[in-house]
Amino acid sequence: MALLSVQDLSVKFGGEFGAVSAVKNVSFDLHRGERLGIVGESGAGKSITGFALMNLLSAPGFINRGKVLFDGKDIVRMSERQLRKVRGNRMAMIFQDPLVTLNPVLTIGQQMIETLLAHRRLRRDEAEFIAIQKLREVYISSPEMRMSQYPHELSGGMRQRVIIAIALLLDPDLIIADEPTTALDVTTQADILELLLHLCMSNNVSLILITHDLGVVCQLTERIMVMYAGEVVETGKTREVINDPQHPYTQGLISALPQQTLPGHTLKSIKGYMPSLLSMPSGCPFHPRCAYALDECREHRPKLVHYRDASVACHEVNRLHQETLAE
Numbered sequence: 001m002a003l004l005s006v007q008d009l010s011v012k013f014g015g016e017f018g019a020v021s022a023v024k025n026v027s028f029d030l031h032r033g034e035r036l037g038i039v040g041e042s043g044a045g046k047s048i049t050g051f052a053l054m055n056l057l058s059a060p061g062f063i064n065r066g067k068v069l070f071d072g073k074d075i076v077r078m079s080e081r082q083l084r085k086v087r088g089n090r091m092a093m094i095f096q097d098p099l100v101t102l103n104p105v106l107t108i109g110q111q112m113i114e115t116l117l118a119h120r121r122l123r124r125d126e127a128e129f130i131a132i133q134k135l136r137e138v139y140i141s142s143p144e145m146r147m148s149q150y151p152h153e154l155s156g157g158m159r160q161r162v163i164i165a166i167a168l169l170l171d172p173d174l175i176i177a178d179e180p181t182t183a184l185d186v187t188t189q190a191d192i193l194e195l196l197l198h199l200c201m202s203n204n205v206s207l208i209l210i211t212h213d214l215g216v217v218c219q220l221t222e223r224i225m226v227m228y229a230g231e232v233v234e235t236g237k238t239r240e241v242i243n244d245p246q247h248p249y250t251q252g253l254i255s256a257l258p259q260q261t262l263p264g265h266t267l268k269s270i271k272g273y274m275p276s277l278l279s280m281p282s283g284c285p286f287h288p289r290c291a292y293a294l295d296e297c298r299e300h301r302p303k304l305v306h307y308r309d310a311s312v313a314c315h316e317v318n319r320l321h322q323e324t325l326a327e
């Protein structure tokens, strides 16, 4: 059984002009120890999906359909009490800005010890021992000394290491990391990503990595899910999708990568903008930006069609595939 099985998950935001769909029909399975990257431009619905997976959406956002089965139990239908148990013990979330997670008026040690004591029957000195050990695991120097420091006394990279140590405190099965390194400089970013990968692999922790950066997904994940305007447009093995993207949107994201650009040439980006949820185009949501769009694309919404190890929501790709099969 998959550790996490997401089935037809949809999220809406209620508003003055009626509810808009921010996430539509997202389905995927994640196995123990597996690492999945969720990519797409800003506004694609990645963070909302991450929050929905932990049932952490707040009004006006709500899950309006679907299941999120964690170890077979549906998170969408859990009571707040059951949720706190799962969230604390088995799933942890890492955000872009460590200051969102860290309490500025408590020392690192106080925050870690309180978290442990809230979830485990431990003596304070036992909790302190575990906290120091976790700080050591994320390569924080002089962890005993760090325990008595406040978040603002640490550098950005150090703070993100502390966040990772906190995420690992209760030995979770799944970590959801939302743009965990976007706020850091490039060198620190690389160190933190390597650390995250190492920790997930050595503890057999599953990872959902949310990012707009395909390079990061390539480095850390085995599977990829590309989102556009709240929908999944392509999934597959990360390496295969990066080497041979099928959906024109994925192709666009890849040709916009810096290493795809020759020196002296400007960085390509995909023309146009992702539509607002309030004015979604007819048919395929990507058609106004797509170089291959035909009438069919303007009129009918493509379904996500599943192949052996992958899936794509594009009329053209699916037609070519059928032609190949017919030959």
Ligand SMILES: Nc1ncnc2c1ncn2[C@@H]1O[C@H](COP(=O)(O)OP(=O)(O)O)[C@@H](O)[C@H]1O
Binding pocket: 013, 022, 040, 041, 042, 043, 044, 045, 046, 047, 048, 049, 060, 061, 277
């Ligand atoms: N509080 C909110 N109220 C209404 N709509 C929202 C709210 N938060 C997010 N959205 C909508 O959901 C879309 C997806 O947001 P998000 O998941 O944060 O995107 P990203 O892929 O950049 O993480 C946004 O473009 C926005 O239209």
Ligand SMILES: [Mg+2]
Binding pocket: 046, 047, 048, 178
């Ligand atoms: Mg986001």
